[in-house]
Amino acid sequence: MIINHPLLGPRDSEEFVYLGSTDLIDRPTNWEKSAAAEDFYQYQYIRENIAGDIQELWYHEQGDQSWLIVTRNTLTHEIKNVEFAQDFSRAKGRGK
Numbered sequence: 001m002i003i004n005h006p007l008l009g010p011r012d013s014e015e016f017v018y019l020g021s022t023d024l025i026d027r028p029t030n031w032e033k034s035a036a037a038e039d040f041y042q043y044q045y046i047r048e049n050i051a052g053d054i055q056e057l058w059y060h061e062q063g064d065q066s067w068l069i070v071t072r073n074t075l076t077h078e079i080k081n082v083e084f085a086q087d088f089s090r091a092k093g094r095g096k
Contacts, residue, residue: 003070004082008063019057021047022069025089051075057085 001013028039051074058068067085072078 001077001079003058003068003079005060005063005066005068006082006084007066008060011060011063013058015060015062016068017059017061019059022055022057022085022088023047024057025085025092053080055088 002010003013003016005011023043026043028036028043030036030039033039053071053073056070056072058070060066060068069081069083069085069088070079071081073080
C-alpha cells in the first residue's frame with residue numbers, strides 16, 4: 001500500500017506504524033467528573049469495526065517522524081486523503 005505523504009510524496013506503508021482510528025485524538029479531558037472512569041473505558045477499549053471509509057493515525061517511523069491522518073477504505077484499501085495529524089487536531093479544536 002502506498003501512502004502519499006503531504007511533504008515527501010508517495011511512500012510505502014512499511015515505512016509507517018499504524019496506530020488506529022482517529023478516535024484516539026478525542027481522549028477524555030475532565031478527570032474530575034463522576035463519569036470519568038466510564039469515559040476513559042469507552043475511549044480505551046470500545047472501537048467500531050467500520051466496513052468502508054475510516055480515518056486512521058499513521059506514524060512515519062522510517063522517515064520524518066510525522067503523524068498523519070489517512071482516510072482509507074477498509075474494504076478496498078484505497079487511500080482517499082492524507083493530512084498531517086496536527087492540522088486535523090487543530091481543525092477539531094484540540095491543541096494550540
